[in-house]
Every structure is written in structure tokens, then in C-alpha cells.
Amino acid sequence: MSTLYDFKENIKKEELKKIADKINEGGLVVFPTETVYGIGADATNSKAVKKIFEAKGRPQDNPLIVHISNLEMLKDIVYAPTETEKLLMDSFWPGPLTIILKSKKILPEAVTAKLDTVGVRMPDNDIALNIIEASGKPIAAPSANVSGKPSGTELSDIYNELKDKVDIFVDGGKTNIGIESTVLKVDENNVVNILRPGKISVEDITKIGLEVKLDKHIFEDVKENEKVESPGMKHRHYAPNTKTILLEYSDEDSIMINKVKEFKRNNENKKIGIICFNEHEEAYKNMGIMCITIGSKSNLMEISRNVFSDLRKIDDMDLDICIIEGVKKEYIGTAIMNRLIRACEYKIL
Ligand code: AMP
Ligand code: MG
16 A cells, blocks of 8 residues: 655655654655656665666666755766856756766666666756755655556546555645756766657757757657667657657648548548647537647647646547647657657657
8 A cells, every 4th residue: 555645735754754664664755856757766775766667668778767855866876067067957957857977886786787877867856855955865856657557647636546555655746847857967078868759859959059969769760770879769659559749840730731631531441649849729529520739839838748747648539540639849848749750659640
């Protein structure tokens, strides 16, 4: 049986102490961050970390992100960061940015999947920071969801799939950003390689004067035996059981709407649904297509907050196929499209 603590209004001191004790006993705690919910354990406790992999059904070769609440903790885990890495930390921590750093190999092998690097981030969420601080341990925490499913952005989405597997759930309401952190690695020429896009965008990193590259697997599937910079790229992610197809973004509403009209005409006897912009809902309803609105096309943050819970709704609609409207690949839109193209298993309309 798991316990639920409600921290939506405020962080309760006595309960925080119980959470910290549970972490120190090697337990699992689901807690909010500013990106998505995490399923966390003491990163220094090998047994506890293994429980995370079991609870999620996570492939053992996919390393975990280690969450810290202050820079002192960083010194124990990794070698001194370079000037470029320090600039990234100063600019974006606490925040939705994971930096892959050279590991001191103090953490158990399960955390790093035996790599010589470790992904570290300082989350920008008071509940998360308080839990880390109170436990006094770095906390290894992947997204709170069964592997392959969309990440959890509110407890109601993930409670049932995790309730028998974790000790404590901490409710902090719906998460602010809604998609996971940007993961990056700085190469020997001080170029920032984005391995997974997130809220901290190419534009944000360029603005602080650094050169940035997007890894090619952000929009492309990994071929068999192909080497990847980040193990997570290889794994199936976010895809509902229903067949889904991605509709590429256009500034012209009519271009997107006409493509859907044609698709509907060519698939007369199929039950079609769509995840669409608020602005397009009426047009699709008039075609007899079931709609889930994801937000306004001009508000990428709204879309980012809704994307995972909307993906979770698709299978309940009993469709033959679900179209998903894509967004413009700029700012956090790049990250949204990275998740959507995977949810659609690289099928584009
Ligand atoms: P999750 O915590 O489920 O959002 O996933 C964490 C992501 O970070 C996965 O895609 C991992 O493969 C990636 N990651 C974590 N540690 C490393 C590392 N040391 N090197 C490269 N990628 C990493
Ligand atoms: Mg995940």
C-alpha cells in the first residue's frame, strides 16, 4: 500500500520528514518537478535504484537522471565541470536542464547504466528541492510512468499504473512545463549537443553565446546497431496502442485542415479522431471527426503542459486512427515535436 501526501497548497513539515525517511530507508517516492513527475530513490543506494527499474519496467541500459538541490552535492558525484558547463548551470539551474557530466563512479552502476557519465539536474520546484534537501541525498528519478507510456504530468494519470509499486505519492498538482528536461552534453570543442530537447531550447542556449547542435536522432529513428549518444533514444516511447499519425505544422490553417479533409475522404469507413489546436476544433467537428483540443496554436507552453495527458486519452476514444497536429519546431516546439514524432512512431501525414 502506498501513502498519498497532498502538497498542492503547501509543503507539510512532518510529512516531508516522513518522505525523507522513506528515501533514506531505500523506498520509492513519486514527486512533482517543474517538468513531469519523477519516481525517485536515493541515488547512492543500489537496491533502491534497482526498484525504480522494476517499478517502471525500464530497460537496464537506460540510465537515470540524478537530481540535486545544491552545488555541493554535485562535487561528490562528478569531476569539476568545464567553464561551458558552469555557464550552463549558472544560466539555467535550477531548471529543466540535464547536463551529462563525467562521473566519479561513486554512484551504483544501475544509475549510470555502466556509462562513465551521469546526467545531473537541479529541478526548479520547491517540493522536489525540499525532498532532496531533507533527505540529504542526490535522488535518481526518471519520469513517473510505466516505460513506454507518456510521462506523468498529474497524479491521476499515473496513480493506477504505479500504486502497487511505490511507497509514497506526493501531489503537487499539474506540472508547469509538462515535458521532460532538455538533456545535453558539451563536447571537447565546447559545442553543446542536445540529446533530448526540452523547455531550455536551442534559442535559449544560443542566447548565452554558446554553439548548439541538435542530435540527428531527435527527429529520426535509430537504425539497428547504430551507435547513439543517449540510450533513451533507442527505446520505444509515448506511443498509444491506437494507430497515430502526425500532421505537420503549417502557419496556414487551411493547409492543415485540407490535409485532414483529404485523409478522411480516403478513409471513409475508418473511425478517425484528432488531437488538434483549439482554433481547428470547429472545422474538424463539422467533418464528423472526434477532437481532443491540446491548446492554442500560438501558445506552445499550453500545448507542452497538455501533450502527455492528451496522448493518454487516445486509447479511450476507441478509434481506428488518431491524427495529431504538429507544432512549429521553434523554442519548446522542437521538444513537443520530438515527443509527438515518437508517439506516432515516425509516421507523418
Ligand atoms: P527519463 O528520466 O525517463 O526522462 O529519461 C532520462 C533520459 O536521459 C534518457 O533518455 C536517458 O537515456 C538520458 N540519460 C541519462 N543519463 C545519461 C547519460 N549518462 N548519457 C546519455 N544520456 C543519458
Ligand atoms: Mg521517461
